[in-house]
Amino acid sequence: MAFGDVQQAHARIRPYVVRTPLLESRTLNDLIGARVLAKAECLQNAGAFKFRGACNRLLQLTDAQRKAGVVAFSSGNHALATSAVGRMFGVPATIIMPADAPKAKIEGARANGATVILYDREKDDREAIGADIARKTGAIIVPPYDDPHIMAGQGTAGIEIVEQAQAIDAPLDVVIAASSGGGLVAGVATAVKHLSPRTAVYAGEPAGFDELARSLVSGQPETNAPGTRSICDSLQVAKPGKLTFPINKRYLAGSLVVTDDEVRQAMKAAYQHLKLVVEPGGAVPLAALLAGKLDVSGKTVAIVLSGGNVDASVFIEALKG
Amino acid sequence: MAFGDVQQAHARIRPYVVRTPLLESRTLNDLIGARVLAKAECLQNAGAFKFRGACNRLLQLTDAQRKAGVVAFSSGNHALATSAVGRMFGVPATIIMPADAPKAKIEGARANGATVILYDREKDDREAIGADIARKTGAIIVPPYDDPHIMAGQGTAGIEIVEQAQAIDAPLDVVIAASSGGGLVAGVATAVKHLSPRTAVYAGEPAGFDELARSLVSGQPETNAPGTRSICDSLQVAKPGKLTFPINKRYLAGSLVVTDDEVRQAMKAAYQHLKLVVEPGGAVPLAALLAGKLDVSGKTVAIVLSGGNVDASVFIEALKG
Numbered sequence: 001m002a003f004g005d006v007q008q009a010h011a012r013i014r015p016y017v018v019r020t021p022l023l024e025s026r027t028l029n030d031l032i033g034a035r036v037l038a039k040a041e042c043l044q045n046a047g048a049f050k051f052r053g054a055c056n057r058l059l060q061l062t063d064a065q066r067k068a069g070v071v072a073f074s075s076g077n078h079a080l081a082t083s084a085v086g087r088m089f090g091v092p093a094t095i096i097m098p099a100d101a102p103k104a105k106i107e108g109a110r111a112n113g114a115t116v117i118l119y120d121r122e123k124d125d126r127e128a129i130g131a132d133i134a135r136k137t138g139a140i141i142v143p144p145y146d147d148p149h150i151m152a153g154q155g156t157a158g159i160e161i162v163e164q165a166q167a168i169d170a171p172l173d174v175v176i177a178a179s180s181g182g183g184l185v186a187g188v189a190t191a192v193k194h195l196s197p198r199t200a201v202y203a204g205e206p207a208g209f210d211e212l213a214r215s216l217v218s219g220q221p222e223t224n225a226p227g228t229r230s231i232c233d234s235l236q237v238a239k240p241g242k243l244t245f246p247i248n249k250r251y252l253a254g255s256l257v258v259t260d261d262e263v264r265q266a267m268k269a270a271y272q273h274l275k276l277v278v279e280p281g282g283a284v285p286l287a288a289l290l291a292g293k294l295d296v297s298g299k300t301v302a303i304v305l306s307g308g309n310v311d312a313s314v315f316i317e318a319l320k321g
Numbered sequence: 322m323a324f325g326d327v328q329q330a331h332a333r334i335r336p337y338v339v340r341t342p343l344l345e346s347r348t349l350n351d352l353i354g355a356r357v358l359a360k361a362e363c364l365q366n367a368g369a370f371k372f373r374g375a376c377n378r379l380l381q382l383t384d385a386q387r388k389a390g391v392v393a394f395s396s397g398n399h400a401l402a403t404s405a406v407g408r409m410f411g412v413p414a415t416i417i418m419p420a421d422a423p424k425a426k427i428e429g430a431r432a433n434g435a436t437v438i439l440y441d442r443e444k445d446d447r448e449a450i451g452a453d454i455a456r457k458t459g460a461i462i463v464p465p466y467d468d469p470h471i472m473a474g475q476g477t478a479g480i481e482i483v484e485q486a487q488a489i490d491a492p493l494d495v496v497i498a499a500s501s502g503g504g505l506v507a508g509v510a511t512a513v514k515h516l517s518p519r520t521a522v523y524a525g526e527p528a529g530f531d532e533l534a535r536s537l538v539s540g541q542p543e544t545n546a547p548g549t550r551s552i553c554d555s556l557q558v559a560k561p562g563k564l565t566f567p568i569n570k571r572y573l574a575g576s577l578v579v580t581d582d583e584v585r586q587a588m589k590a591a592y593q594h595l596k597l598v599v600e601p602g603g604a605v606p607l608a609a610l611l612a613g614k615l616d617v618s619g620k621t622v623a624i625v626l627s628g629g630n631v632d633a634s635v636f637i638e639a640l641k642g
Contacts, residue, residue: 018342018344020342021339021341021342021364023339023364026366026405026408026433027429027432040364042596043342043344043361043595043596043597045347047596084347087347104593108348111348112347268633271598271633271636272425274364275363275364275368275597275598275599275629275630276364276596276597276598277592277596277597277598278596308596309596312589312592312640312641315592315640316637316640316641319633319636319637320633320637
């Protein structure tokens, strides 16, 4: 996956995606001591950046493939996105989700007309379930991150960030995007490092699921300990992606790790100062800035607020903190 | 105040305001049975459309006036906006606010560097307090709505709505904006009826503060009973504005009245489907649609979500509902 793929994806999906705004709050700038530009991907179709990758993939299906449908396994946002794109283009979607995924995400996928199959996160192998369905029905598997079309689609957010920052004369010193499988940050880094090589691109991860931070340090794919918990339901993988890690290793300056409390504070700050509903995983880059995980004093920093699909009970806890 | 004033305001304030997105949710469309385009003015600077009018007014001060500063009386958003614009242009601002205004708004005005004077909503006369300060300091009074520059500034949201709807090939059947003093809906109606005469423009009001609805029916300015309460802190006036009412009488098709419960449900719907933090008053047009106050079946409707400055306790109550 190279920058040309991101450019092609950008042209392909543009009529179907929201060009989400790059928002700024003076108060937030003062709190952080930097100019912070927030790419509001929570305002994307289906409430998360994942719509971009799924859209780029589904637009390249043949007519026969469109009829057979698609199957996706996902902890939530990729499920919502694939079902929403499927609905938009009339492609039947089967989604395999963990039984403990947020209700908002499970109900959302069903509302989009998808067939939802729930599995046990600890016991079942979601990839095996997906492969089995694909074999039986001829459906095409739409992976959540380890796929060049998916990475290229997510990278279109990076093209927009650079264009939008240029439009307001704000050369970017730093860009931060959350990482789970690493598709978003791989795509964004590919775009940003091509268009603005001097910009440093960082991933953000929740404590306990900091496999990318450790992998970038060791140079090898590191795994997370099983049984770990985090409020960031959308950022939980065991190890870096096979296709995403080499890209992230090449482009990223590092990965910033934040605690659940730091994430809740960032969700509250996004509520107060940006008027946005941001889910835990989507708030990680803002949490990293507010908690001072990187010295950005006087710099211009773009952060991706990658999604806004969060159960009310979790959001309320963050507001009370 | 005519359409030409709105056009001039649009050119004048464009570099300083956020061109807020016109957002759409498939799920919300399905719930309402119409195509609903939400103008997210909660993402405006200072968290509300009021920034537009204050910006248009302060940009027309002379150098001497800028030094003497401005004084504004406001239940909240106009305070936040005037203080934010004052800060942006280096104009000292004194803000007269009711003591029971939301903390988020009082603290926000102070964070913007304004001098905040609190008054008793039942006993004191905020206009007299403002006039007194203006007389003593030479400060210019920036009224919340009864001012042609303020109305013209708010009307720029209407120009953007029509432009943004045209850009996605969505001719507008209906536009709805909340009304308190009526400056927003007067400005928006002036713009929309000029650019798209076939579009019906409605106000939205909370029950108990439905003076405009009754005034439009009777043809005379009607007043609200004193002592009434509403969750919509930003939509509480005693009677229609002197300058705004003739404009609203000319252009509006009516005013839709909603209850506090309907407002809370709309705040929750904006959270779920649009990922936006909308304050009670800002959610009134969405509440009117969700509660079926107008038959919009199969139509295309733009609503102004006019602000997002809401205390966490009020937002939490809405999410729990």
